[in-house]
Amino acid sequence: MNLPSDFIHKFQQYLQDEADAFFASYQVSRKSGLRINPLKITADEWERISPFKLEKIPFAQNGYYYQADQDQPGKHPFHAAGLYYIQEPSAMFVAEQLAPSSGEKVLDLCAAPGGKTTQLAAMMNGRGVLVANEINSKRVKALSENIERLGITNAIVINETPERLAERFQGYFDKIIVDAPCSGEGMFRKDEEAILHWSEDKVLACANEQKNILDAAYLMAKPGGIIVYSTCTFSPEENEQTIEAFLMKYPDVELLPIAKIDGIESGRPEWSLTKNYELEKTARLWPHKMSGEGHFVAKMRKTEDTGSSNTNLKIPNISKAQLKDFQSFLAETIKGKTFRNFYLFNQQLYSLPDDCPNFQGLRVLRAGLHLGVLKKNRFEPNHSLALALTKDDVLHTYPLSSTEDERWLQYLKGETFTTGEDRGWILVTIDGFPLGWGKEAKGILKNFYPKGLRIKV
Numbered sequence: 001m002n003l004p005s006d007f008i009h010k011f012q013q014y015l016q017d018e019a020d021a022f023f024a025s026y027q028v029s030r031k032s033g034l035r036i037n038p039l040k041i042t043a044d045e046w047e048r049i050s051p052f053k054l055e056k057i058p059f060a061q062n063g064y065y066y067q068a069d070q071d072q073p074g075k076h077p078f079h080a081a082g083l084y085y086i087q088e089p090s091a092m093f094v095a096e097q098l099a100p101s102s103g104e105k106v107l108d109l110c111a112a113p114g115g116k117t118t119q120l121a122a123m124m125n126g127r128g129v130l131v132a133n134e135i136n137s138k139r140v141k142a143l144s145e146n147i148e149r150l151g152i153t154n155a156i157v158i159n160e161t162p163e164r165l166a167e168r169f170q171g172y173f174d175k176i177i178v179d180a181p182c183s184g185e186g187m188f189r190k191d192e193e194a195i196l197h198w199s200e201d202k203v204l205a206c207a208n209e210q211k212n213i214l215d216a217a218y219l220m221a222k223p224g225g226i227i228v229y230s231t232c233t234f235s236p237e238e239n240e241q242t243i244e245a246f247l248m249k250y251p252d253v254e255l256l257p258i259a260k261i262d263g264i265e266s267g268r269p270e271w272s273l274t275k276n277y278e279l280e281k282t283a284r285l286w287p288h289k290m291s292g293e294g295h296f297v298a299k300m301r302k303t304e305d306t307g308s309s310n311t312n313l314k315i316p317n318i319s320k321a322q323l324k325d326f327q328s329f330l331a332e333t334i335k336g337k338t339f340r341n342f343y344l345f346n347q348q349l350y351s352l353p354d355d356c357p358n359f360q361g362l363r364v365l366r367a368g369l370h371l372g373v374l375k376k377n378r379f380e381p382n383h384s385l386a387l388a389l390t391k392d393d394v395l396h397t398y399p400l401s402s403t404e405d406e407r408w409l410q411y412l413k414g415e416t417f418t419t420g421e422d423r424g425w426i427l428v429t430i431d432g433f434p435l436g437w438g439k440e441a442k443g444i445l446k447n448f449y450p451k452g453l454r455i456k457v
Helices: 005-027 043-049 089-098 115-124 139-149 162-168 192-196 200-220 240-249 277-281 320-333 383-387 407-413
Strands: 032-036 054-056 063-066 084-086 105-108 129-133 155-158 173-179 221-231 253-256 283-285 295-302 342-345 348-351 364-367 369-375 378-381 397-400 424-430 433-441 444-447
Touching: 032 089, 063 089, 084 115, 089 115, 089 173, 089 221, 089 283, 089 295, 105 115, 115 129, 115 139, 115 173, 129 162, 139 155, 139 364, 139 383, 162 200, 173 200, 200 221, 200 240, 221 240, 240 253, 240 277, 240 295, 253 277, 320 369, 320 378, 320 424, 369 383, 383 433, 397 407, 397 433, 407 433
Parallel strands: 105 129, 105 173, 129 155, 173 221, 397 424
Antiparallel strands: 032 063, 032 084, 054 063, 155 364, 221 295, 253 295, 283 295, 342 348, 348 369, 369 378, 424 433, 433 444
C-alpha cells in the first residue's frame, strides 16, 4: 500500500517504537464485519440460521466478523430483509458508548450511511425520538434507505447543517453522537481513495470543521446530556486536540471514562497541546492492536443548562374521511397491530414517534414510519411498512425460502408470480422475515418491490 510520505513521517514521530507494527498492519487484509438487527432477530436465532462462517466481535454486542473471501452477505436475501447491517468492526464500538435507552431523545448529527444510526435505533427498541441528520444531499438518501431496510419506526431523517439544527433544537437531546467528517486515515486499508485525498492541510481543515460541529452539539444537549465524539482517523489534531479545545471552551463539559477492552487503548494526553491527563479517558482503536480499522472515541457530559427551545409538534388533524382508505387496508391486510400519530404530507401518510419534535421548515426525508400513499379511493402501502412488520402482523403471506429455490431472486428482480388466489395485499417473506409487498388479483401476485432496489439482471 502506497501511503503518503508525510503521513509516514508524521506517525514515525508520534509512534516511535510502535511505528513498525503500525505500518505493518497496512500489509494485512482488513477484517469485515456485520451487526445483526435485534429489531428483527435475536443473537440465538441468528446463530441458528446464519449461512455464513462467523466469529463474535468481542467489543461489539451483536457484531460478527465474517470471511470476505468466502461469503458475500450483501447479496444474500437476509440483507434485503434487514436482518443485519454490514459495518466495519471498530465502528460498532462507537454507538455502544452512547447506549441510548428506550424513550430518550437522541441525535446522530453526521449520520450517513447509517451504521451508527441503525445501531442506536436497535438499542432504543422503537421507543423515543431518533433524529438522524446528514448534511450531504446524496449520502442522506442512503441513510434513509438503510433506516427503511432495518425496519426502524422512530427516526426522523433530516438533511440540514448542524448550525441550523442547533437553532431549532437548543437543549433538546438526551444523547448526541458526532461521528465527525475526518481525514479518514483509519480507512486507508478499506478505501484507497482516502489515501489519494489525504494531506496535512485536509487534517487541519477537518479539525476546524469538527470544532464547529461540536459547538452545535453542545447547544443541542440537555443539561446532563451525553455527547459521544468519534473519528476514523489517527491524527491528534482531529482527536485529542479537538476534544482538548472543546473542554477548554466549555468548562461545564466533563470527560467520562470509556472501558478499554480487547486491545482498545487510551487516548494519548501527550499528543495534546496542554498534556491534559484527562484525555486518557478517551479511547483509541489501532489496527495493530485489535481486529478492526482506526477509530478515536470520546464520551462527555454537559452539566449546565444553556436554555431550551419548545420543539413539541402538534400533530396535524387528519379527518376520518382521509383515513378511511387506510383503515380499510388495515382491516383487509393487518391483524393485531395499531398505528397512531398520523401525519399527512402531499398524500403521503406517516406514523410519527411519540413526542415528535417540530420539524416543519427543515429538509426532512423521512418522518417516522412511512405507511404509504393515499390515492383516489384506495391506499397503497409503502415498502417501509412491510419491513417494519412481522409475518404475524398480517393476514396473508407469500413465503419464500433462501435455500430451497431461487424464487426470492425472482422477487428481488421484480418478477410476478402465479398463485391462483385473489387475496389483495400480501407480505412476501424470506424464511419468515418480510421482504416487501405483493398484490394478489385474479391468481397473479403483482410485485411491489421498489424499482430502485431491484436486482439488475
